Amino acid sequence: DAGITQSPRHKVTETGTPVTLRCHQTENHRYMYWYRQDPGHGLRLIHYSYGVKDTDKGEVSDGYSVSRSKTEDFLLTLESATSSQTSVYFCAIRGSGAGEAFFGQGTRLTVV
Amino acid sequence: AQSVSQHNHHVILSEAASLELGCNYSYGGTVNLFWYVQYPGQHLQLLLKYFSGDPLVKGIKGFEAEFIKSKFSFNLRKPSVQWSDTAEYFCAVNQGGKLIFGQGTELSVKP
Numbered sequence: 001d002a003g004i005t006q007s008p009r010h011k012v013t014e015t016g017t018p019v020t021l022r023c024h025q026t027e028n029h030r031y032m033y034w035y036r037q038d039p040g041h042g043l044r045l046i047h048y049s050y051g052v053k054d055t056d057k058g059e060v061s062d063g064y065s066v067s068r069s070k071t072e073d074f075l076l077t078l079e080s081a082t083s084s085q086t087s088v089y090f091c092a093i094r095g096s097g098a099g100e101a102f103f104g105q106g107t108r109l110t111v112v
Numbered sequence: 113a114q115s116v117s118q119h120n121h122h123v124i125l126s127e128a129a130s131l132e133l134g135c136n137y138s139y140g141g142t143v144n145l146f147w148y149v150q151y152p153g154q155h156l157q158l159l160l161k162y163f164s165g166d167p168l169v170k171g172i173k174g175f176e177a178e179f180i181k182s183k184f185s186f187n188l189r190k191p192s193v194q195w196s197d198t199a200e201y202f203c204a205v206n207q208g209g210k211l212i213f214g215q216g217t218e219l220s221v222k223p
Contacts, residue, residue: 042215
């Protein structure tokens, strides 16, 4: 498996609280992605990064922010969690060019 | 808006049947195309990919896909499915670094 880890793997949080998910890679890949997976919707891109401090929005970015201060770490923050953000979140990494993406094991987030 | 469409949401087949899953995308220009598989409880794994050259791409586990540029399609095929192919399949398109996935197709193979 590619060197990519997500933390935490499971989290339950209350509505209105901030939550930060972490994606850490050891591959020195340029691109990093955050997706959410929900039944019937597949994987939807939240934000992605193409370098340190270079990020862009995806399809469902509202309510989420990201930061990438180091090549190896890509943080996803829910500023004020809502029940609609209950989901499984996947991080992915990809090298430059046309390389394939490698996925982390996922984080199951429940907002109550 | 950029999009990837998988028209089959749930496919049920018997073992040894042939499989074809549709994938269409809305981008123009140069794209890279992928098919991923997700087995129950696991993360996504790459089945095959297309970058350039021969539009018929062969992947792992006997899967193949054909890129038809004029139809903006990248359909996945397998001549004879097995029970172990039961999983969810995702088509994805990379254009300029942005990697977008389709909604997924759930495949159930009956023994």
